Amino acid sequence: MTGIGEAPADLLSALEAEPSPESVEDMIAVQTLSLGRRTVAVVTLTRPAQHNALNLAGWQRLTTVFSALGDDPAVRVVIVRGAGGRAFGAGADISEFPAERLGTAAADRYNSAIAAALQGVQSVPFPVIAMIAGLAVGGGCELATACDVRLASTGSRFGIPIGRLGVTLGLTETRAVAGLIGAANLKYLVYSGALATADQALAWGLVQKVVDPGELVAETARLAWNIAESSEVTVRATKQVTALAADPAVTDQHTLIRALHAQAYGGEDLREGIDAFLAGRAPKFTDGRTPSHGRS
Structure with missing residues (x-):
């Protein structure tokens, strides 16, 4: 890689x-x-x-x-x-x-x-x-x-x-x-x-x-x-989910976590990351943002 x-x-x-x-x-x-x-x-x-x-x-x-x-x-x-x-x-x-x-x-x-x-x-x-x-x-x-x-x-x-x-x-x-x-x-x-x-x-x-x-x-x-x-989707989601993880009451079904999951796995950054990895080149990610309501 x-x-x-x-x-x-x-x-x-x-x-x-x-x-x-x-x-x-x-x-x-x-x-x-x-x-x-x-x-x-x-x-x-x-x-x-x-x-x-x-x-x-x-x-x-x-x-x-x-x-x-x-x-x-x-x-x-x-x-x-x-x-x-x-x-x-x-x-x-x-x-x-x-x-x-x-x-x-x-x-x-x-x-x-x-x-x-x-x-x-x-x-x-x-x-x-x-x-x-x-x-x-x-x-x-x-x-x-x-x-x-x-x-x-x-x-x-x-x-x-x-x-x-x-x-x-x-x-x-x-x-x-x-x-x-x-x-x-x-x-x-x-x-x-x-x-x-x-x-x-x-x-x-x-x-x-x-x-x-x-x-x-x-x-x-x-x-x-x-x-x-790096993928901005990954970077921002990491900060948000880490903040949520401090609350033991939060589960994987939390609205923000579901929204981040959908954005990542239905978005362009993952496709670009996979293509870049398989081609042995540096990825060129978009300027995608994590959901605005999820600011940690």
Whole structure:
């Protein structure tokens, strides 16, 4: 079977460089790369001097960004990363807590902004890859777990050391992290304040692959391009059915699962995939979409 080729040079270049200043708004940079009929988006947290800690405006901007990307029919995959090479994200900006997070009303507003951002990442219909180099701590760790797949470089560190602050985890954040590493490991991270190594994160299932720092860009680009070149019917259905599978009450007779099944086995991508496999060539899939009501 013909495999997916190497990632385009434009994608590699975008991931090797820092985002341009004009692409940044409220500490979030957005770059969209049109690669033929496919668009790959790169979202960068851009406060390297503060280890890419996000303030309230940054969390709100993430929600806006992912809402717009989710509505773009050309987008196939999004990569989230941190600027500067030292951190993916160090969580929330503690310096603004006195003004923005003290008192129940202020905390509700701030916590709702974080939850909305994480839910925005989770709800887009295409895969989101976290490219992690350095620290993924607090809200940065939570943001990474909201993504579909996480790739990390050796030397990366993960943790939620909030016990020294006196804040609490929201339900959205707790579900995102505990859903990957289990409740006991989440409690350990909070209670101990420890930062897990990349190897420990890999063993827990927090990340899917750990590579040398010099290989992280190429590995991330390769995965993103593999997704972009794969059947969009398969890719989007995988995200949707995986989300449904978390509910033990869902069966194979669920309306969405039946609709996805019908689309796949009655659609053109399967025919093209079979023909390409038998001919020993790369498939050329259509721009088919999974049912719109099935956004996970």
